[in-house]
Amino acid sequence: MSAWRTSLPQASTAAVQVDHAFFWVLLISGLILFVLLVLIVGFVIRYRRGSPAFRGPLPKSFKHELEIGWTVATTFLAIFIFWWFTAGNGLPPRAAPDQLEVHVVAKQWMWKTQHPDGAREIDALHIPVGRQVRLVMTSQDVIHSFYAPAFRLKQDVLPGRSTELVFTPTELGTFELFCAEYCGTQHSHMKGEIMVMTPAAYRAWLPRQPHGDTLAHEGEALYARFGCGACHAPGSQVRAPKLGGLYMSTVLLRGGASVKADDAYLRTAILEPRDQIASGYDPIMPSYGGVATASDVEALVAYLKTLEKGGEP
Numbered sequence: 001m002s003a004w005r006t007s008l009p010q011a012s013t014a015a016v017q018v019d020h021a022f023f024w025v026l027l028i029s030g031l032i033l034f035v036l037l038v039l040i041v042g043f044v045i046r047y048r049r050g051s052p053a054f055r056g057p058l059p060k061s062f063k064h065e066l067e068i069g070w071t072v073a074t075t076f077l078a079i080f081i082f083w084w085f086t087a088g089n090g091l092p093p094r095a096a097p098d099q100l101e102v103h104v105v106a107k108q109w110m111w112k113t114q115h116p117d118g119a120r121e122i123d124a125l126h127i128p129v130g131r132q133v134r135l136v137m138t139s140q141d142v143i144h145s146f147y148a149p150a151f152r153l154k155q156d157v158l159p160g161r162s163t164e165l166v167f168t169p170t171e172l173g174t175f176e177l178f179c180a181e182y183c184g185t186q187h188s189h190m191k192g193e194i195m196v197m198t199p200a201a202y203r204a205w206l207p208r209q210p211h212g213d214t215l216a217h218e219g220e221a222l223y224a225r226f227g228c229g230a231c232h233a234p235g236s237q238v239r240a241p242k243l244g245g246l247y248m249s250t251v252l253l254r255g256g257a258s259v260k261a262d263d264a265y266l267r268t269a270i271l272e273p274r275d276q277i278a279s280g281y282d283p284i285m286p287s288y289g290g291v292a293t294a295s296d297v298e299a300l301v302a303y304l305k306t307l308e309k310g311g312e313p
């Protein structure tokens, strides 16, 4: 939209949509405000003290249809605006095939990010322009909020749960990242930078970063440390489902319902196994909610996602 420019850069596809919607809602609200103001001023003048204007019961010619009409019309207008925001801007965009998944862990008082190949950053996020990014975020302590105004992104980051943001950066440059949820004394210092680079610069940048282990690798070690294999290994004495090829398959649950084993399902299966019990198995899996940290769970999920059918751990 060229007619509407804020002082903030519009650095993502979402930014354009948000500004567009904001502009129209502002315009509609402004028009309604204007009409009301004109009426108020008009009535104030017309019915001022001492004016001879008629003050008795409503004149016969007044149509109730008029009153019903504007009430219904503005109600539908409000519902339309609600629908417009939720349908257009509330849902995450479709996943692109080359989507870049970056894991974000917030803690008092920093942002830690990790790229798919294990590259790690603190208070910084480098991403290539034009490629869809999916941030999978969780907190190690209290509630934080990932807030990047130039991209019109804001999402709470919660302990024990993960939340996501999907966006496509469209402009090169360095943009601000804030925490938008009061999270302790250093909250206002919990800032970072989002650097949008050309794809070539990103490819060159990646290998020069300090690399942690890749998430999946880390998850494999945790899988051993937590003893998941004691039940899930093919030779185990305990009856537990095989985890190879589980990701994105359809799981039949006790009670007859079925669910797609997406990221959220895997996370819940580890944190709250009793929430959704696989059909044909006893609910004997212990909850790892108190044992595994937020980043442990992300690593375990990343590992489970790499397991192919038949390739049991």
Ligand code: HEC
Pocket (backbone or CB within 6 Å): 223, 226, 227, 228, 229, 230, 231, 232, 238, 239, 240, 241, 242, 243, 246, 251, 266, 269, 270, 273, 274, 276, 277, 278, 281, 282, 283, 284, 285, 286, 288, 300, 304
């Ligand atoms: C004491 C045995 C036991 C241990 C230890 C155990 N599990 Fe489980 N797990 C089960 C059983 C039994 C089920 C099936 C019932 C259910 O859904 O809770 C299950 C279900 C699951 C599921 C869902 C599978 C499906 O087909 O829907 C996942 C994912 C999973 N476990 C991962 C893990 C991970 C990761 C660990 C280690 C951190 C682990 N489990 C440790 C017994 C265990």
Ligand SMILES: [Cu+2]
Pocket (backbone or CB within 6 Å): 106, 109, 143, 144, 145, 179, 180, 181, 182, 183, 187, 190
């Ligand atoms: Cu914070």
